[in-house]
Amino acid sequence: MGADVSLPVVLESLRAQIAHHREQESFHAERESFHSERRASHAGELEQLTRHLEALESAFSGAVKLASRELPTPLRPAENVAERRILIGKAVIKVIESKDAREPFGPAGIAAEVNQRFGGRLKRPADRRKVSAILRRFAKRRAIFISRKGRSHRAAIYVRSLPPD
DSSP states (O other): OOTTOOHHHHHHHHHHHHHHHHHHHHHHHHTHHHHHHHHHHHHHHHHHHHHHHHHHHHHHHHHHHHHTSOOOOOSSOOSOGGGOOOOHHHHHHHHHHTSOTTOOBOHHHHHHHHHHHHGGGSSSOOOHHHHHHHHHHHHHTTSSEEEEOOBTTBOOEEESSOOOO
């Protein structure tokens, strides 16, 4: 069983194992001379499983009592509202908006600047591939424009506005 199994499933599994080992212990007790070693093994398993079930039920009832308590209300609101997490797309937008209209930029430079300016507020650091996907999406919406198409060995270059014809 993995760590993501629910408590009722664990309890049911432990109870089923206890029932099995009780049945096996009584079966082997009838044939004591032939099955004495197996009986001792099942008795040990039964004791261990019973102990764990009792401990788990006790811990569960304590956890239910703790979970039913109400949280105290905070005395004052959170002070650091400005330091909330920021989405990487919004961080990319802010960096692009700080660029000059005809200043070329690519995903590696934008990723580095996003990490420098917003690194502590991002869930994960921005990488060049993720920023490249965001820039392609912005270019498709015509929020930015492709100055040089990218290839497998070089990244695309973008600008905020097209040069006049």
